[in-house]
Amino acid sequence: MSSKAKKLKRGFYLRPTLEVARDLIGKYLVYRTGGRLLSARLVEVEAYIGEDDPACHAAVGRTPRNEVMYGPGGFSYVYFIYGMYYCLNIVTEVKGFPAAVLIRGAEPVDGIEIMNLNYGRTRQVRLTNGPGKLCKAFNLTRKQNNLDLTGSNLYLEDRHDRAARIKSSARIGIKKGVDKNWRFFDPDSSYVSVKR
């Protein structure tokens, strides 16, 4: 880990969601668990913004499930989907405005052997190219919902890499809101889940 690594502060997350999403590409997700350190470089994210975005969980209004999206930016939102998978989101914007960035893909950096154990892989597989796979490799579940990302357990940091190329596209796996190009990814990474 570079000595230049800098944890992202609250102010980073309180900005407009599309800016946060774009800026998250090339940043590092860090998770300290059981005395071990897991980290991965983010290469694919999607923005979900407000009650007027039909694909956003907040489109149905405030519920117990999406409550954390209504809080201030810089907290984790982990939800369960399809009976088998968890997805990790980064809450953005100021308190009262529901928005978040879904982490869809990342390149494993630290603790890869732990990720393999968490995944219980049956064969050689990319561990973190997909939102469900990433949570499985990091062992993130509902217990990691609503964590303060300015704390010391789960956070994001800037390791001052050279800037990545960034492309945008429609979001993946949704039926509504496909007109918006709110997905951002690094086209040079092999850990992007869907090439388009």
Add this chain to the structure above:
DNA sequence: TGTTGGATCAACT
């Protein structure tokens, strides 16, 4: 109280 479908993935044909 019951039904339904989802911001997924892997293993098939």
Add this chain to the structure above:
DNA sequence: GTTGATCCAACAC
């Protein structure tokens, strides 16, 4: 290209 695995939140009744 299609499907099975498998849970829970949201909504209808």
